[in-house]
Amino acid sequence: MTDRPTAVVTGASSGIGAATARALAGAGFHVVLGARRVDRLEAVAKEVDGTALRLDVTDKASAAAFVEAVPECRLLVNNAGGAKGLEPVEEADEDDWRWMFEANVIGTLRLTQGLLPKLRASGDGHIITVTSIAALAPYDNGAGYTGAKHAQAMLHRTLRGELLGQPIRLTEICPGMVETEFSLVRFEGDREKADNVYRGLTPLSAEDVADVIAFAATRPSHVNLDQITLMPRAQASASRAHREG
Numbered sequence: 001m002t003d004r005p006t007a008v009v010t011g012a013s014s015g016i017g018a019a020t021a022r023a024l025a026g027a028g029f030h031v032v033l034g035a036r037r038v039d040r041l042e043a044v045a046k047e048v049d050g051t052a053l054r055l056d057v058t059d060k061a062s063a064a065a066f067v068e069a070v071p072e073c074r075l076l077v078n079n080a081g082g083a084k085g086l087e088p089v090e091e092a093d094e095d096d097w098r099w100m101f102e103a104n105v106i107g108t109l110r111l112t113q114g115l116l117p118k119l120r121a122s123g124d125g126h127i128i129t130v131t132s133i134a135a136l137a138p139y140d141n142g143a144g145y146t147g148a149k150h151a152q153a154m155l156h157r158t159l160r161g162e163l164l165g166q167p168i169r170l171t172e173i174c175p176g177m178v179e180t181e182f183s184l185v186r187f188e189g190d191r192e193k194a195d196n197v198y199r200g201l202t203p204l205s206a207e208d209v210a211d212v213i214a215f216a217a218t219r220p221s222h223v224n225l226d227q228i229t230l231m232p233r234a235q236a237s238a239s240r241a242h243r244e245g
């Protein structure tokens with residue numbers, strides 16, 4: 001056991017999740033890390049003196065077992081999720097859409113529902129959900145992902161009203177281009193396509209986003225940062241960026 005407040009971070013084996021685990025540990029949290037890839041998860045957990053627990057947010061039983069194994073929770077960072085595919089609606093792959101809704105929306109629902117009693121019991125709970133600029137507007141070929149991110153955002157934003165008067169803060173983080181495995185997953189391991197997303201500009205790093213998450217998490221209890229959008233300087237929207245060369 002620990003006297004540090006507990007933060008739960010989903011999707012914590014890499015990218016924004018792993019960087020957030022590091023940033024929160026640095027800010028004094030005991031971090032419980034959840035993800036599917038246990039070997040990578042355990043390596044990050046060891047680094048931050050945290051606890052690694054296997055979690056597949058798309059699997060109801062896995063999410064329930066994870067929630068059960070978390071003894072207490074003051075902060076939940078809903079980070080697990082992602083995109084698959086980038087096609088016009090006419091060519092969209094139904095299985096990709098199903099996965100995106102399962103991972104981003106139902107996954108967030110499972111973890112949030114499951115941990116709400118523990119967040120409330122902490123007397124000073126906080127839910128931080130990493131949505132995306134894809135939760136703010138549509139973009140061509142992105143309807144499966146923008147649709148899932150909008151739905152995830154609605155779940156999160158609705159809680160702001162439903163939990164009003166309770167000791168639980170809600171912060172939505174809307175990142176633009178962040179160089180992680182995000183694009184590699186979206187393009188099923190096609191490195192050239194993934195690298196092309198960040199071509200000619202400096203994207204955000206996972207650490208850039210984690211800094212902002214840690215900032216939101218360390219404000220005094222009465223301060224609620226509702227929504228934070230962050231993009232690289234060279235990006236103005238999901239469909240508009242300036243590239244050199």
Ligand code: 8X3
Binds near residue numbers: 175176238
């Ligand atoms: C990732 C940002 O613009 O690829 O969530 O949708 S974007």
